[in-house]
Amino acid sequence: GKYQLIYFNVRGRGEAIRTLLKDNGIDYEEINCGNNWQKEWKPQMQFGQTPALRDNDFLLVQSNAILRHLARKHGLYGDTEEEAALIDMINDGVEDLRSKYVNLIYRNYENGKDEYIADLPNQLQPFEKLLSSNGADRSGCCVGTKRSFADYNLSDLLDVHVVLAPKCLEDFPTLKAYYQQYLARPGILEYRETEAFKQRPINGNGKQ
Numbered sequence: 001g002k003y004q005l006i007y008f009n010v011r012g013r014g015e016a017i018r019t020l021l022k023d024n025g026i027d028y029e030e031i032n033c034g035n036n037w038q039k040e041w042k043p044q045m046q047f048g049q050t051p052a053l054r055d056n057d058f059l060l061v062q063s064n065a066i067l068r069h070l071a072r073k074h075g076l077y078g079d080t081e082e083e084a085a086l087i088d089m090i091n092d093g094v095e096d097l098r099s100k101y102v103n104l105i106y107r108n109y110e111n112g113k114d115e116y117i118a119d120l121p122n123q124l125q126p127f128e129k130l131l132s133s134n135g136a137d138r139s140g141c142c143v144g145t146k147r148s149f150a151d152y153n154l155s156d157l158l159d160v161h162v163v164l165a166p167k168c169l170e171d172f173p174t175l176k177a178y179y180q181q182y183l184a185r186p187g188i189l190e191y192r193e194t195e196a197f198k199q200r201p202i203n204g205n206g207k208q
C-alpha cells in the first residue's frame with residue numbers, strides 16, 4: 001500500500017523525507033497531524049513526537065530511522081558496507097548541525113542568530129572537505145555515485161541555512177555546486193514549484 005507521512009505542515013524534520021520520496025517517484029500520502037495533535041496523534045507515537053511514517057500497518061517515528069527504512073527499501077544506502085557506513089557518518093553529521101539549528105530557531109533565535117551565523121563556516125567546513133575528498137562523482141552524491149538518504153537530509157539542511165544566512169555557501173564551492181545540482185534535479189525542481197511546497201513554512205514558529 002501507499003506510505004503515509006504523518007507530520008505538521010512544516011518542512012522541519014519532514015522535508016528530507018518528502019524530497020526523498022518525491023525525487024524517487026515513491027507515492028505517498030501527506031497527513032497533517034497538527035489539527036488534533038495532543039489528543040489523537042501524540043498518544044500513538046512511540047516517543048510522543050512526529051514525523052512518523054506509516055508503511056501499511058507498520059508505524060515508525062524518528063526522522064533518521066524513517067530515512068534509513070526508506071533507504072533500505074529503495075536502494076538509497078550505497079553499494080557497499082563502507083559506503084553505507086560513510087552515508088551513516090554524514091547523516092549523523094547532518095543531525096548534529098540540524099539539532100543546533102532547531103535549538104536556535106525554537107529557543108534562542110533573537111539572541112543567538114548572529115553568533116550562530118558567525119560560527120556557521122566552522123560547521124559547514126567538514127561537509128565541504130568530505131564532499132571534496134571522497135571522490136564522489138560530482139553528480140550530487142555525498143558518497144559514491146548514487147544518491148543516498150543522506151543527500152536528501154544534507155541538501156535540506158543546506159536549503160534552510162541558505163534562508164537563514166544567504167551567503168553561507170559563498171566560501172564553499174563544492175557544497176554550493178552540490179546544493180545547486182540538488183535544486184536542478186527534475187524531481188526536486190518540479191516539487192519546489194508545487195503550492196504544497198511553496199506554502200509550507202520551514203519551521204513551526206514562523207522563524208527562519
Ligand SMILES: N[C@@H](CCC(=O)N[C@@H](CS(=O)(=O)O)C(=O)NCC(=O)O)C(=O)O
Binds near residue numbers: 042
Ligand atoms: N528526534 C526526533 C525529533 C522529533 C521532534 O522533535 N518532533 C517535534 C516536531 S518538529 O520539531 O520535528 O517539527 C514534535 O513532535 N513536537 C511535538 C511534541 O513534542 O508534542 C526526530 O528526529 O524525528
